[in-house]
Amino acid sequence: MKKKTRKKIYKYLDQVHIYGGLYCAAYLVFMGLTGLLFSHNSLIPTKFSSTTWQQAVSPAPGISHDSLITEVSRELDLFGHRPFWLQWADSTGGFHFQIMNPAANYDINLTAARDTAFVKESRKSIVNVMVGLHSSSTGEPPSWITRIWHLYAESAAIAAIVVLLISIYFWFRKSIKSKGEWLMVSGAALFSISYILFIWLIG
Amino acid sequence: MADRIRRTKRWRKVHLVTSMFVIVFTAFFLLSGFMMIRYDLFPAGEPVRYVKTLPMTVPVSDHPEHLGKQIKHAYDLRGRMDKPIQLKDGRWHFFFARPGVTQMAIISLDHDSIQITRTEQLTVPRVVNRIHHLRGYTGGWKYLIWGVLYDMSALSLLVFALTGILMWFPMRKGYPYGWWFVGTGFGITILVILAMYFLA
Numbered sequence: 001m002k003k004k005t006r007k008k009i010y011k012y013l014d015q016v017h018i019y020g021g022l023y024c025a026a027y028l029v030f031m032g033l034t035g036l037l038f039s040h041n042s043l044i045p046t047k048f049s050s051t052t053w054q055q056a057v058s059p060a061p062g063i064s065h066d067s068l069i070t071e072v073s074r075e076l077d078l079f080g081h082r083p084f085w086l087q088w089a090d091s092t093g094g095f096h097f098q099i100m101n102p103a104a105n106y107d108i109n110l111t112a113a114r115d116t117a118f119v120k121e122s123r124k125s126i127v128n129v130m131v132g133l134h135s136s137s138t139g140e141p142p143s144w145i146t147r148i149w150h151l152y153a154e155s156a157a158i159a160a161i162v163v164l165l166i167s168i169y170f171w172f173r174k175s176i177k178s179k180g181e182w183l184m185v186s187g188a189a190l191f192s193i194s195y196i197l198f199i200w201l202i203g
Numbered sequence: 204m205a206d207r208i209r210r211t212k213r214w215r216k217v218h219l220v221t222s223m224f225v226i227v228f229t230a231f232f233l234l235s236g237f238m239m240i241r242y243d244l245f246p247a248g249e250p251v252r253y254v255k256t257l258p259m260t261v262p263v264s265d266h267p268e269h270l271g272k273q274i275k276h277a278y279d280l281r282g283r284m285d286k287p288i289q290l291k292d293g294r295w296h297f298f299f300a301r302p303g304v305t306q307m308a309i310i311s312l313d314h315d316s317i318q319i320t321r322t323e324q325l326t327v328p329r330v331v332n333r334i335h336h337l338r339g340y341t342g343g344w345k346y347l348i349w350g351v352l353y354d355m356s357a358l359s360l361l362v363f364a365l366t367g368i369l370m371w372f373p374m375r376k377g378y379p380y381g382w383w384f385v386g387t388g389f390g391i392t393i394l395v396i397l398a399m400y401f402l403a
Contacts, residue, residue, distance in 0.1 A: 018371055019384050025364040026388035031236065032360030039338045039354055079403070103403035129400045137240050145398045150240065152391045157237040164230055167222060175219055185223050192227035192352070199337065199349055200330060203282035203301025 010173075017166045020159040027156030034134040037127065044131055048105070048122035057110070057117050065089075068110075069097050072117055078106055079143040101141055102132020207373050218366040221359050228356040229363075235335040238328055245328035253321045263314045271297045278319060280306045283342035302333035 037043055059071040069082055080101030087097040093112030098105060107120040124132070137157075139150030176182055222229070238245045261273045267287035274297055275284060282301030290296055290309070297308040307320045324330075340350040368385065375381050 015378070018378050019380060021364075021367045022371060022378075022381050022384035023388050025368055025385060026392040028360040028364040030392050031232075032357045032364070035232075035338075035357035035360070036354060039340075039350060039357065041339070101399075101403050103399050126396070126400055129396060133395065133399060137236075138242060143403065145395055145403060148391065149395045152388070152395070154237070154240050156388065157233060157240055160233050161230075161237065164226075164233060168226070171219075171223075181223075185226075188224050189227050192225075192231075195348070195352065196227075196231065196334065199345065200302045200334060203299075203304075203345075 013166050013169065017163055017170070020163040020166075024156040024159040024163065027153060028160060030130070031134065034130050037131055038134070043127070045125045045127055048124050048128075050120055050122045052118065052120050054116055054118045056115060059114055061114070065095070068095065068114070072108065072110065073099060076106075076108070076117060076119065080104075080106070080141045101143070102129045102136055211370055211373050214366045214369045218363065218370065221362045221366075225352075225356050225359040228352055229359055232335065232356055232360075235331045238331055239335065242328070246326070247329040247332065248324060248326040250322050250324040253323075254318065255321075256316050256318045259310060259315055259317050263310065267295055267297075270295070274308055274310075274317070275299060278308065278317070280308060280319070282306065283337075283346055300333075302337070303330040 055076060057072050057075045059068050059075070063071070065087060069087070073079065073082070078099050078101075080099040082097060082099055087095075089095050095110040095114075097108050097110075099108065100106075103124055105122045105124070107122075109118040110116075111118075133149060136146045137150060137153035139146050171185070176185060257278065261270070261277050264270045264273070267289070271284050271287050274280065280297075280299045282299040282304065285298040285300070288296045288298075292312065294312055295310045299306045299308075303323065303325045305322045307322075309318045309320075311317070337346070337349055338353050340347055371378060371381055371385075
């Protein structure tokens with residue numbers, strides 16, 4: 001390859017590395033911080049402040065439990081995961097379910113007549129919100145906030161992978177020069193790969 | 204000027220040395236993170252379950268943790284052991300997990316047999332997902348080392364991002380759109396956190 005062409009490619013890769021790195025920096029900081037919180041989960045608050053409120057609702061009569069939950073959630077303007085193991089009908093005909101999102105948990109009790117929802121709302125801390133968003137980068141539970149987050153997380157993850165590949169290229173082109181550095185990088189890489197395989201296969 | 208160059212060189216060195224140590228782990232977490240974000244592109248498949256009942260060959264001790272270790276060894280149940288649970292009917296329940304494979308062992312009430320349920324989901328997306336979720340410091344020395352490596356990878360993400368910004372800042376005139384890129388990333392992240400906290 002001509003020296004001029006190589007220089008041009010090099011300059012282009014450098015621009016992608018810097019701009020891509022700056023774009024995904026927030027994603028890396030966020031994922032690094034919340035990843036540390038997952039590992040030291042005693043730092044994640046588990047007690048939340050609760051309030052109760054009630055609202056009149058009017059779901060269509062005779063619908064399935066799934067549709068009932070969807071309609072009532074829409075009427076109450078709540079979004080979140082709706083764990084199936086936390087849904088049940090009691091002996092009086094009342095129906096109970098939960099809605100969970102990164103910011104709050106809602107315990108919902110529907111009267112037997114299905115005309116009023118009694119809601120216990122437990123608000124979470126900003127730390128819980130961040131930890132919840134770590135997992136919500138999939139875009140779940142669906143809402144406009146998680147959709148925006150999903151778009152950014154996906155594009156930032158792609159940018160981070162591209163930046164990483166360019167970094168490896170830069171290493172080989174200019175940073176790793178001595179035999180000692182080669183040994184250190186190969187040793188660290190070999191150890192990491194072996195350890196991942198060890199945990200997977202032997203566990 | 205000389206001071207600024209020295210500072211940039213120092214950040215460059217931190218950036219490089221950190222990446223050399225944890226590059227594989229960081230690459231793994233970035234790739235597996237992307238696979239989870241786009242789980243629709245990487246189907247995890249269905250789990251396959253095998254159940255077998257074997258004669259109990261291990262003397263039942265009063266210490267469930269110790270008994271769990273003996274069972275693990277005697278029946279070759281690999282993986283990290285959860286805290287043993289005593290079921291309502293009095294039987295002891297042990298759970299062992301490694302990426303893609305979980306094994307549940309229940310000792311019969313009269314201690315003469317053990318039921319082992321093995322669940323396998325060995326597709327690449329599922330195994331990668333489970334490795335991504337391995338964290339914490341319980342489960343013995345293997346998982347202690349894993350916990351340290353996991354924390355180092357998480358810390359290295361912070362180091363890469365912050366030293367990268369610190370290296371770009373003195374050279375920002377050469378990269379005039381840098382503010383737009385860094386501002387977009389941090390702007391969206393902060394807005395999403397606040398919107399989720401106040402509006403959800």
